[in-house]
Amino acid sequence: MIISGFQPLSLLDYPGIVCSIIFTQGCPFRCGYCHNPELIPLKAPDITTYLKQEVILEHLHRRKHIVEGVCITGGEPTIHHDLPDFILKVKRLGLLVKLDTNGISPRVVELLIKEKMVDFFAMDIKHTWERYSEVIGIRQKHVVDNCRETFNLIQNSTIPHEFRTTVYSGFHEKEDLDLIVDQLNVGEHYALQSIRYDKMFQQNLPQKKQLDLEHIANEMRARRPDLTIEIRT
Ligand code: SF4
Incomplete structure (x- = not known):
């Protein structure tokens, strides 16, 4: 597993948990709005910046009294064949594990x-x-089918989860977001995230007037009171 970043402490990235964040290198997708474009290449330009698993595990071991869990994000963590082994090592420390995935x-x-x-x-x-x-910038149908299958797997599991959409008005209309929400089951959590123009993969992505996420979320909440709908900026 190639680890390119480590944030020792976060109060935001694991619901209700004080966590550390591990950033893996490499993602097959090419989302124009990607806010971590340096994590997209399968190899970072400077491999001396990679972090050793042992160093991170040792740090987590020492901070167990403060940190309750680990958020593994990317990039896309699931492209690394040894992700399950690494997760096992984290869990042996007694820590909870949250995994961020694009579903591929x-x-x-x-x-x-x-x-x-x-x-x-x-x-x-x-x-x-x-x-x-x-x-995602990839045309192959099987890639989208994979994402859809992952969505179904997570949705049908008993594991706590959330789904989220980064909203860019160049891609999304309110009706698209409604269609996404229509697929969610009772009790699920959905977050609408604003696009951030300060750093992104496609630097020339045209700046568009943002959709009114507050208004959209309020309408969603009225239509689907069985869901928890959140806005993240
Ligand atoms: S936003 Fe996520 S899925 Fe898209 S390119 Fe960036 S890391 Fe990959």
Whole structure:
């Protein structure tokens, strides 16, 4: 597993838990609005910046009295074949594990669910399935099918989870977000995230007037009071 970043402490990235964040290198998607573009290449330009697993595990061991869990994010963590082994090492420290995924690896997610290795999943739902490719920059149908399968696996699991969409008015209309929400089950958590123009993969992505997320969220809450709907800026 290539680890390119480590944040020792976060109060925001694991619901209700003080966590550390581990950033893995590499993502097959090319979302124009990606806020961590340096994590997209499979190898970072300077491999001396990679962090050793042992160093991170040692740090986590020493901070166990403060940190209750670890958020593994990217990039896309599931592209690393040794992710399950690493998660096991984290869990042996007695820490909870949250995994952020873009959904590209349903077989990995299926294994992690079956072996109860992840305590919380967060998955990006980039768009309606019909228009998914527009956001991820990959046209192959099987890639979108993979994301859809991962969505179903997480949704049908008993593991706490959230789905979230980064909203860019160049991609999304309110009706698209409604279609995404229509797929959610009773009690699920959904977050609408604003695009951030300060740093992104596609630097020339046109700046558009943002949708009124507060208004959209309020309408969603009225229509689907069985969901928890949050806005993140
Ligand atoms: S925003 Fe898109 S490109 Fe960036 S890490 Fe997530 S899935 Fe990959």
